[in-house]
Amino acid sequence: MSNYLREDLATYSKELESYFTTSSNFGIVRLDSKLSILECNLGFMRLLGPHQNPVGKLLASYIEMDSSHPQCREELRLRLSRESGKDGIIHCQFIQKEDGYILLCERLVLTESRVIEKMGGMTEELISMQRELIKKSQLQEMQTIELQTINNSLQESEEKYRAIVDAYDGFIYICSKDFRIEFMNNRLIERTGRNATGEYCYKALHNLDSICDWCVNKEVFQGESVTWEIKSPKDGRWYECSNSPIFNSDGTVSKQAMINDTTERKLSEQRIQRLNNLYAALNECSQAILHCTSEEELFEQICRNAVQRGGLLMAWVGLFDPETGMVSPVASFGEGIEYLHNINISVDADNPTGRGPTGSAIRNKQPFWCQDYQNDPVTVPWHQRGRQFGWKASASLPLYKNGSVIGALTIYAAEMNAFDETSCHLLYKMSIDVSHALDNFIREKARKGSEEALYASEKRYRLLADNATDNIWTMNLDGKFRFFRKLVATG
DSSP states (O other), rough: HHHHHHHHHHOHHHHHHHIIIIISSOOOEETTTTOOEEEEOOOHHHHHHOOOTTTTTTTGGGOOOOOSSSSBSEEEEEEEEGTTTTOOEEEEEEEEEEEEEEEEEEESSSSSSSOOOOTTOHHHHHHHHHHHHHHHHHHHHHHHHHHHHHHHHHHHHHHHHHHHHHHHSEEEEEEESBEEEEOOHHHHHHHTTTTOOOOOOHHHOOOOSSSTTTHHHHHTTTOEEEEEEEEOOTOOOOOEEEEEEOOOSOOOOEEEEEEEEEEEHHHHHHHHHHHHHHHHHHHHHHHHEEEEEEEEHHHHHHHHHHHHTTSSSEEEEEOOTTOOOOOEEEEETTTTGGGGOOOOBBSOOSSSSSHHHHHHHHTTSSEESOOOTTTTTTGGGHHHHHHHHOEEEEEEEEEEEEEEEEEEEEESSSSSOOHHHHHHHHHHHHHHHHHHHHHHHHHHHHHHHHHHHHHHHHHHHHHHTTSSSEEEEEEESOOOOOEEEOOOOOO
């Protein structure tokens, strides 16, 4: 008998194994998936009769079968086929294996009682052990099937998780409580440039030498899930990080981090906020134009609105002297107005201080947009001052009065590339509105001068008429009097 069958009998004594394999009338048969007999013990041969060698033949040659797929674990009563040359009924039980079946069988007597025919003097103890062997085989088979089902489920779950990880349009990593990376998905490996498994997460992901200030490992390892947004010091991009605990089978806990690059969304949100701020500043500018009564008041209000409502860091208005070509601040508001103390700005292109945003805007009569203040060559003379106040971008817009450039409105932002097309359009409109207001101030001043001159002239005319000694009148072309003064005699 092969080791395949011996494994199911190995827990019993050699004498019992010998009994079942050589002496017993209890049949044990190993079948393939098509129910061909691969091997059998002598007990099965005795059931068939002498001179029978069933190995290699179909089981149906000896036992009448209703189906090529027997019902496993159920006790069956089957009749020996006529081809076997024997007559009778046997009690059978099939046990399914990975590569076929095991058939356990015994002959039944003609009565309805289930007894084994001529057990060759087998004692009740051996009969009981035989039953236990069957039960154990069934239990082992059930355990094998259950284990296989669990393994299949685990494999399926792992394949699904792997598919999700591979399809995830972001970065995933898992780290231990001591900040060691345990897993990285392919996208994160590509971004990092290497598989950093085993390295510290703060070093591999953010190029830091110590734990990140924003680290949430403490909360995660206490069982919390934490989501937040961070600007990476490594590449300056914005990321949304979702962190959750993973409870491992060995009792340990790991942290899983799922990271999405939200830079485009963040920039879009910032752009919308900037535009909303500029619209608000433009509206306030319109209100100031309606209510301010002087250039000085208007300039102060425009600078204040640009910072408080427009979200800018600082704004100032400078007017230039045509004789000296130098620009002098006349109004300012915001963070860093001390920058203007003793500032030296010219409109002369040959002067280094005349090549910056303000001097260029006045000289060229065009807005000047500086999207990277700290790295633009034209702002070199003012880099140190600008760095002190966090200026990342600036713009200078020429101001006109009576058709001529008189100065510029200069503003500063906290972000690089702060002035997109829409922002530039709004700020340019603001400068044009201010220029129109300056013209209105001239017209209003001229109007008031004319009124005052007319009043003085009328006053002089009245005085002359009151002191005249003749009758005085004025008449329209149609002969109607407009004014008549009749001299009244007094003596």
